[in-house]
Amino acid sequence: MKNLTDEELMILVSNGNLDVMSILFERYHIKIFNFLLKMTRDREISQDITQEVFYKAIKYRSSYKKGKFSSWIYTIARNIFSDHYQSQKTVAQRFENIEYKIEQKEQDHIEIKETSEELYRALNQLSKTDKELVVMNRYQGIKYQEIAEITGSTAGAVKTKVHRAIHKLKDHYLQNI
Incomplete structure (x- = not known):
């Protein structure tokens, strides 16, 4: 099986x-x-x-x-x-x-955690749709074609939307640091 x-x-x-x-x-x-x-x-x-x-x-x-x-x-x-x-x-x-639940195990991880929090804050500034696309494509590694099937769109449209969402994320992230 x-x-x-x-x-x-x-x-x-x-x-x-x-x-x-x-x-x-x-x-x-x-x-x-x-x-x-x-x-x-x-x-x-x-x-x-x-x-x-x-x-x-x-x-x-x-x-x-x-x-x-x-x-x-x-x-x-x-x-x-x-x-x-x-x-x-x-x-x-x-x-x-939503509570932020980040455990601090070692002093060396503080900078990584701060960066992660800033990135998460920037991610939360995106629209629900943009956030969803970024999470599916960049965090989950789902291909454009599959995201298109999930969202009822085309692969080309998804690719464009992901690209734009990444630029928005970058802008929000840079504003927060």
Whole structure:
């Protein structure tokens, strides 16, 4: 079973073989969690949403249409993340409520952590869409074509949007330091 592609495994799941979902979970839960952690900066919320992603993948398995599995699962993650934060009034309030949880283990890491915080602050100054694109492409390493499938766009448009978002991020970062 582990030799099968993600898509072949998901077809088995959609046909009722729910035990196979454990293989897909093993392949994707860390990637989904890391994506959500970059978006929320909160481990507990990211863990909760990751669990919900796989719960919904099982619940709505019949909606899987034999496309690229990773695009389908990231779309679910994006939608749940979006729903989670739409309950709050404004984007500014959403990110004000997120606690910064950075552990300090050694004195040498202070500069790296400060840079990381500045980068995160700059990332939070981007629109939700720009932030999402930067996180998916630069932090998660998702290719433009796959992001296009996830967002319902074209690879060329995604490439342009990512490029523009990176320039905005750079401008915000330089303003903060």
